[in-house]
Amino acid sequence: MITAESKTFVLDTNVLLHNPTALFAFADNHVVIPMMVLEELDKFKTNNNELGRNSREVARSLDKLRKLGSLREGIPTEQGGLVQVILRFDEISEMLPGVNDNRILGCALILKREGSNVYFVSKDINARIKADALGIPSSDFDTETVNFDELRSGWQTIKCDASIIDSADEDTPIDLKQFEIEHKPTANEYVILEAENDPDNYAITRFISADEHLHPIDQEDHLFLGSVRPRNREQQLAFDLLLDPDISLVTLVGSAGTGKTLLALAAGITRVLRDEAYNKVLVSRPTMPLGHDIGYLPGTKDEKMGHWMGPIFDNLHYILGQEERDPDEVIKRLINDETISLEALTYIRGRSISNQYIIVDEAQNLTPHEVKTIISRAGSGTKIVLTGDPYQIDNPYLDANSNGLTYLVERMQGKDLAGHVTMMRSERSELAGLAAEIL
Numbered sequence: 001m002i003t004a005e006s007k008t009f010v011l012d013t014n015v016l017l018h019n020p021t022a023l024f025a026f027a028d029n030h031v032v033i034p035m036m037v038l039e040e041l042d043k044f045k046t047n048n049n050e051l052g053r054n055s056r057e058v059a060r061s062l063d064k065l066r067k068l069g070s071l072r073e074g075i076p077t078e079q080g081g082l083v084q085v086i087l088r089f090d091e092i093s094e095m096l097p098g099v100n101d102n103r104i105l106g107c108a109l110i111l112k113r114e115g116s117n118v119y120f121v122s123k124d125i126n127a128r129i130k131a132d133a134l135g136i137p138s139s140d141f142d143t144e145t146v147n148f149d150e151l152r153s154g155w156q157t158i159k160c161d162a163s164i165i166d167s168a169d170e171d172t173p174i175d176l177k178q179f180e181i182e183h184k185p186t187a188n189e190y191v192i193l194e195a196e197n198d199p200d201n202y203a204i205t206r207f208i209s210a211d212e213h214l215h216p217i218d219q220e221d222h223l224f225l226g227s228v229r230p231r232n233r234e235q236q237l238a239f240d241l242l243l244d245p246d247i248s249l250v251t252l253v254g255s256a257g258t259g260k261t262l263l264a265l266a267a268g269i270t271r272v273l274r275d276e277a278y279n280k281v282l283v284s285r286p287t288m289p290l291g292h293d294i295g296y297l298p299g300t301k302d303e304k305m306g307h308w309m310g311p312i313f314d315n316l317h318y319i320l321g322q323e324e325r326d327p328d329e330v331i332k333r334l335i336n337d338e339t340i341s342l343e344a345l346t347y348i349r350g351r352s353i354s355n356q357y358i359i360v361d362e363a364q365n366l367t368p369h370e371v372k373t374i375i376s377r378a379g380s381g382t383k384i385v386l387t388g389d390p391y392q393i394d395n396p397y398l399d400a401n402s403n404g405l406t407y408l409v410e411r412m413q414g415k416d417l418a419g420h421v422t423m424m425r426s427e428r429s430e431l432a433g434l435a436a437e438i439l
Helices: 013-018 020-024 035-042 050-066 100-113 125-133 162-166 233-243 260-273 301-308 310-320 327-336 368-375 404-411 430-438
Strands: 008-011 030-034 082-086 118-121 155-160 190-195 198-208 213-216 249-254 280-284 340-342 356-360 383-388 418-423
Touching (some): 008 100, 013 020, 020 050, 030 035, 030 100, 035 100, 050 082, 050 368, 155 162, 155 233, 162 190, 190 233, 198 233, 233 249, 233 260, 233 418, 260 356, 310 327, 327 340
Parallel strands (some): 008 030, 030 082, 249 383, 280 356, 356 383
Antiparallel strands (some): 198 213
């Protein structure tokens, strides 16, 4: 119920394009949609992408509300708030005619002058700066953000007596209570037991929540593709998750060169070709360009995807490079017989994907809503792997705290079906590791 203490939130267009449910995310407060926001949303409604779908969803939500009363006067919501569409705006737009942001801010300003407790909500930093210059409190839409700096890495190290490590056996769980541990591990979190005086003497264990014991993992190399082997502890953890049939969702976070995509591809191909556990490997990544976009690409859908999937082909070449056969011929055959399928994220919505090993690369460029859409497509027997570097985001409205990958890691922590590893050590080259560290 709207009271004198209720706040008035004026929403920018990008908030609704980012998350159409933002209309109802402000509890019992007053939500205002300036008419110019509807004009901007209208430009996206025919797009066959996430922005177009979100634009249409906002329109449908407002249309349902319209049937309950007058949007001009404001319509009560189930949360006890009020949603209102307003045409009026202060004439600050005369300073910069034709700038839509100014008209949206002008709507907030006139409400403030009329005595409302106004807050401007936008994912556009410059728009928030303008609001501050007008004396209007502003904020990002952060209902789906996490603190990336506090994100669990998925593993921790414990110093212990060497005898415990020497006696570690895959078939014998280790009681966690015998160790002094600062943070109790969550489901599928790794605990590396390291000898007190010998860091090279260690055993890798995974915490299983069912019996609350540490289970040593098999550190032997069981990959079908002999050219790819784990080069450090973090990669050993990643391989264990990627090859485990009981883990349906894997997230790998790390800087460039840590091997996220390479490991995922190698594990996926192994599970399809050797173990026949899945029908095929489905690989996708957001079509988000670095730098200036080069425009439309010629060719069929597969030919267009080939340009965006360049990094995937690079990794496949490396994986198959040690084989005696021509990597290009092997890759062509794997694609032709649909052992590997390249798919645009646009075409995943609405599907039910069963018995496939799905890899979503560069997932840091996805919104939490897009990540939810992808994961909800998983049918019976499907495993999903999302990889990405939250410090290399090309989406202008996302950052390390608000992107879908880090949000997923936080929300899935402690779930028995999910596993996560943060990878810190670059193995691509000495130069790549140096760049990732200091640039």
